[in-house]
Amino acid sequence: MSPQNERETFRGLAVKRRGSKPWERDLKRYLRGPRHRWIVTAPFAFRPSLRRELEDLALQSIEKHGAGFCFEARISEIYPVLMRLQCASRLFLLVDSFRAGAAEELYRRIVTLPWELLLHDGIALSVHVSLRRCRIEHEGAAEHTLYQALERRAEEAGLSLSVSNDAPSQMIELFGEDNHFELRLDACGEQLYRRGYRPLVGPAPIRENIAASLLQWYRIECGPFSLFVDPMCGSGTFPIEAWAMASHFPLAGHRRFSIFLWPVFSKAAWNWEAHRLYGEADITAADEPLFWGSDKDPKMVHISRLNGERAGAAGNIGFLHEDFFHLSPQDLFSSDHVSRVEGNRGALLAINPPYGVRLKGDDNLFVRIIDRKKRIWQGWDLLLLAPRSLALPPGKKSIDFENGGIPMKCILF
Known part of the structure; x- marks a missing residue:
């Protein structure tokens, strides 16, 4: 099956109860196995630096995209990228892209996506909406539509979404421009500049x-x-x-990312990649x-x-x-x-x-x-x-x- 047909089938997957055997099969076929599109962002001035870094990481199909670049990789191939990225601000999984001219169309496209394969049970959602020159003009209305569709799909799949401030959070971005929309799932949690090694800082530190x-x-x-x-x-x-x-050296190898809560995430594969990167880094102390x-x-x-x-x-x-x-x-x-x-x-x-x-x-x-x-x-x-x-x-x-x-x-x- 071609990648395009895989994506079309992914959009229309029937609801599977979380943890069931059909759910496990879909998780393997549509998330763990295929290559996905990823979006990585950086401040405008530093996009040449980010491009060079992505090339050094030997990523495939790198293209300019909005506030940064997009590329292709499997879920497991993203683990070393997250550990090694130094110039990026955020990294997103591109869940879907489509055209919509009304709230009803937006709802239908969102509710047909298998969110039960993407979201952790009990997760609290943080939704960010940005619209430019769209027929759906009101960002608040688009956010409400997104929440409605997510709640409907989650209810059908037996997936609970939390409203507690103490629950782990997952950011979802809905970006629309000229009636073309993208749904992006944040893989980072905290922004990527937060490596985890700098709890102590001086006045006005540089990021x-x-x-x-x-x-x-x-x-x-x-x-x-x-x-x-x-x-x-x-x-x-x-x-x-x-x-x-x-x-x-993988500076972010020890920090937490929101991808850790994705159902497809493998802690064993992450640890294996971290061990490999630490072993390959040139960290032998010189005289x-x-x-x-x-x-x-x-x-x-x-x-x-x-x-x-x-x-x-x-x-x-x-x-x-x-x-x-x-x-x-x-x-x-x-x-x-x-x-x-x-x-x-x-x-x-x-x-x-x-x-x-x-x-x-x-x-x-x-x-x-x-x-x-x-x-x-x-x-x-x-x-x-x-x-x-x-x-x-x-x-x-x-x-x-x-x-x-x-x-x-x-x-x-």
């Missing part, structure tokens, strides 16, 4: 996926890096993300760390060291209490590594200095950073994050983005 996207942008422009230093590391996000990217974070605040050095250990990077990332303006490559690396940098790319400084209310009147901080890089860190590339409103030398390249609603830029020197 993990933004740090990773900037590092991936650098790799696109300049190639891979083998030496890395963040001399204003705060809670350690940049060094941890850089080390994980270089070593192919000296090749990835470093430093900060002039001893409290932040302590926090970043704890976060690094929680991430699994103990012995691979060094953290040092030192001011950047007193720090040199010779303080961190052997003479062999320092001499190798000159004339060769692959040595990277990434600096996210304090700015705005955290700048405390030091208006020349960014200029001083650039000057010290030229004098002391010769042969190193520098990624410098700064408010977009701040006038700075143009550098080699730059990228605009937002962090916490603040317009930012990252300049490559």
